[in-house]
Amino acid sequence: MNTHLWIQYFRANQNRFVEPALPPGGCALPASVLEPLRESLAIFQLGESGGGTRLLKYVRHVVSANRLAGYEEAVGLFIAEEQYHARLLEKAVTYLGGVCLEKQWSNSIFRWLRNHFGVEFNIQILLIAELIAEVYYGVMYRKCGDTALRGVCHKILSDEMRHIAFHTEFLRERLDAMPAWRRWLWRAQFRIFQRVTAVAVAWDHRDCFRALGLSPWEAAAMTFKTGERFLRRLGGSQHLWGARPAALAT
Numbered sequence: 001m002n003t004h005l006w007i008q009y010f011r012a013n014q015n016r017f018v019e020p021a022l023p024p025g026g027c028a029l030p031a032s033v034l035e036p037l038r039e040s041l042a043i044f045q046l047g048e049s050g051g052g053t054r055l056l057k058y059v060r061h062v063v064s065a066n067r068l069a070g071y072e073e074a075v076g077l078f079i080a081e082e083q084y085h086a087r088l089l090e091k092a093v094t095y096l097g098g099v100c101l102e103k104q105w106s107n108s109i110f111r112w113l114r115n116h117f118g119v120e121f122n123i124q125i126l127l128i129a130e131l132i133a134e135v136y137y138g139v140m141y142r143k144c145g146d147t148a149l150r151g152v153c154h155k156i157l158s159d160e161m162r163h164i165a166f167h168t169e170f171l172r173e174r175l176d177a178m179p180a181w182r183r184w185l186w187r188a189q190f191r192i193f194q195r196v197t198a199v200a201v202a203w204d205h206r207d208c209f210r211a212l213g214l215s216p217w218e219a220a221a222m223t224f225k226t227g228e229r230f231l232r233r234l235g236g237s238q239h240l241w242g243a244r245p246a247a248l249a250t
C-alpha cells in the first residue's frame, strides 16, 4: 500500500473544496421533500462524526506489527476528512431547517460493531458505510434539485470514493496474506454483512428515498451493486485512483 501517495492526496484535498452558501433555513424545496431529507441527512451527519480514537488505536498496533509506515498518518488524515464531512453536513441539516442528532439506533450499532472486533472488522464496517454513502449521496446529488445541497453531496461523494479505494488497498494487502479458504470466507461474510446492512439502512431512510423518487428496495439493490464492484476490485491488482463515482455518471 502506497501510504505516501495517500498522505499526499489527503493533504492536498484539504483545500480543494469551496463550500456553497448554506444559509440556515434557506432551502426552498417543498416540505414533502425537505422534511424526509433533513431527518435522513441528520442521521448521516451523526454517522460522519466521531473522533476515530479506537480506529487509531487498532491502526497503531497494525503499524507496529507490520511496519506499515505512514498508515497511521494516512488514517489520521482520513478521520479528519470524515470530521469535515460532519461539519459540512451539520451546516446542510441547518440549511434544510433541521436539527442534528446526538444518538440514533443504526448509528449506535455501527459504532458498537466497529469498536469490538479488531482493525479488519473496523475497516470493514467503515467500508460498508462508505458503500452505502456512495449510493445515498449519489441519489441525493442527482435527484434533490437544490444546487447548494448538490454541491455538498458532490464533494462528499467524491471523497467517499477515495475512502473506498483507501480501505480497499489496505484490505487487499491483508487478504493477500491469507490462505485461499480464509479469503473465501472473508468475502462470504462481507457480502452477507453488506447486504443485510444495505437493506436495514434503505428501510430506515425509506421516506427520504421515496421523496427522491426511489423505493427502498431499489436503493438497497444499488448498494448490492456497489458491494459487488468493491469485491471485484478487491480481487484485482489495479490501483484505484482513477475510480470515478458511478453515481455522478448520469
Ligand SMILES: [Fe+2]
Binding pocket: 048, 081, 082, 085, 156, 160
Ligand atoms: Fe464521509
Ligand SMILES: [Fe+2]
Binding pocket: 082, 130, 159, 160, 163
Ligand atoms: Fe468516508
